[in-house]
Amino acid sequence: MAPVPKLADRAAECADRLRRAEAVLLASHIDADGLTSAGIATTALERAGIPTTTVFKNQLDDEEIASIAARDFQTVLFTDFGSGQLDVIANHEQHGDFEPIVVDHHQPADAETRYHLNPLLEGIDGASELSGAGASYLLARALEEDNDNRDLAALAVVGAVGDMQAVGGELVGANRAIVEDGMGAGVLEEATDIALYGKQTRPLPKLLEYADQPQIPGVSGDEAGAIDFLESLGIDLEVDGEWRRWVDLSAEERQTVVSGLVQRGVERGVPADRIDSLVGTSYTLSEETQGTELRDASEFSTLLNATARYERADVGLAVCLGDREEALERARRLLANHRRNLSEGLEYVRENGVESGETVQWFDADDAIRETIVGIVAGMALGLPGVDRERPIVAFARKSEDERKVSARGTATLVRQGLDLSDSIHTASVAVGGDGGGHDIAAGATIPAARREEFIDRLESAIAEQLA
Structure with missing residues (x-):
């Protein structure tokens, strides 16, 4: 029996399609949730005897999806991203470049594909109740005819914890069922500490x-x-x-x-x-x-x-x-x-401080902080003196000469008040010629460097409307 009945049919459909594949290209995100997602899926595919090649992407955009299409695989499995880029992926599917199987937990774009496993499609919160690794775990369970692979629950929990889904320190919702699977399989212990x-x-x-x-x-x-x-x-x-x-x-x-x-x-x-x-x-x-x-x-x-x-x-x-x-x-x-x-990134924020608007605060690290970790620094900075925990924080870092990486972090309190960074970041970034998305509490984007100020103005307006 699948640990999350609402998603069982979707997981089974994805697993059936993978079993028919001669070979699979697995594309995954690079954070802890993405790596555990890939680890779970790779192990499950290997156990099922399905040849797999794995690639990782920092961000899934038009260019990266085109590079995946150029790999000439008939079947592509996306883990921990893909839902937000479903419109672009579906376009490649329609042109016969590959058939996608998307296993994700981020906000889906306004497009459809046949094989799509995402908790949000079944009313399960992808920001706090099931991570990308959790969705990959459901796929792994469905791939085994005897419905085993429960030992992979430990990696799914690592992914959920890494994705900041332990609300008040505890995993809840669909994640809870995975914890119980792990304890039942003897690979996980839960305690108060x-x-x-x-x-x-x-x-x-x-x-x-x-x-x-x-x-x-x-x-x-x-x-x-x-x-x-x-x-x-x-x-x-x-x-x-x-x-x-x-x-x-x-x-x-x-x-x-x-x-x-x-x-x-x-x-x-x-x-x-x-x-x-x-x-x-x-x-x-x-x-x-x-x-x-x-x-x-x-x-x-x-x-x-x-x-x-x-x-x-x-x-x-x-x-x-x-x-x-x-x-x-x-x-x-x-x-x-x-x-x-x-540590150096936090010291940069301590020394340079943050700028504040009506609803958000931000800092631009340029090339002083790597764009791959600026989001982590932003989240940690919410605990620094002079940084207001009552408003979202937005960090900018250099992605290229003409582009800026944007990473935004909020708090559970702000989310309860109406904050949805996934929506506001997406709206503001698209308006300035970029793109982005994520979760209500954490999101990211890539925008033209020259339009940073306009992006901030649009983001402020979007968040002000949410919190109003």
Whole structure:
């Protein structure tokens, strides 16, 4: 039985078409959700005995779709993108260039194709209830005659977490069924735990020092303060000269630290709702080695983001397919570089600040921040002093001499108030000769560099209308 009945028929139709293919060209996006989507689909196709060639694209536009058509494959499977470009894809289909199978979760364009698996088509929220990897997982389940492939649920969860679908730290909606599949298959564990990034790999003092959601006075951003705090609780920080990590602590020690953080937060006036966010739902990949990035869904997704965004999608895919030697080591080196670049990107925003209009705020990094990571920096910047969490943030970066990459991020609160960045970004970008889309909480576009100011004006108007 498929884990999401509403999408079962669509998944079955796509799977039947793939079984008839002599060979498949798989095209996927380059973020963590796109890489896990490709990893799931590639594994499922391989198990089904279907020859597959995989390509990755940073953005799917007319030129990139034409390059896919030029590969001369009769069957093309799009994962984690394609719905928003369905009009262009359908045009190639009508000309006999290829037959598309689109497995995505982004807002569809006003066009149709026969094989289209997207939660939005069945009233399921693609921004919070099913990711691209989740849709690919449904396809994988349908590809197996005995309806197995449940071991791939772990990658689907990594993709959903990487796509920021863990609302309040927990996966909901159709994602919930995938979590249950993973637990049933023995590849996933779900637990209530401290909601900080780096539980598997960071030394304890660093885990607390880097914690900023929420910020705990005297601990967050203060290495010495974090060490003093832990020592005041009687927590041993080292064993045999090695720093202990969160995963090395006993259940009793973990409870001691959480209770201490809550008490410190209350004493220093941290709002109750932010203190509550210290604890959330964690997703652990049971078959991965404890103390590695791959054991935790959040750390796994960050590792993947560090590969394709630096033109090494092949490395991220290899990790998804099980390479725990050369590919994993290469991914770790890319991750170290990625962290440096994100840190430098945030420092750029701190030094240069943001500009503000009536409804949005923005910064233009030009070539100071890579266009492949400027969206991540924008999302992280929402926590910086001087950046207003009550309005969306838009980041610009140089894509070419004549084009600018646009990345926009909102918050769940703004979405509840009516914000839909997918619609507003698409409307504003098309109006200035570009194109874009995405989700209500996060979206992107490519626009002519010379029309940036006009784009901002149109975006402001579109968002003002939504929030009104």
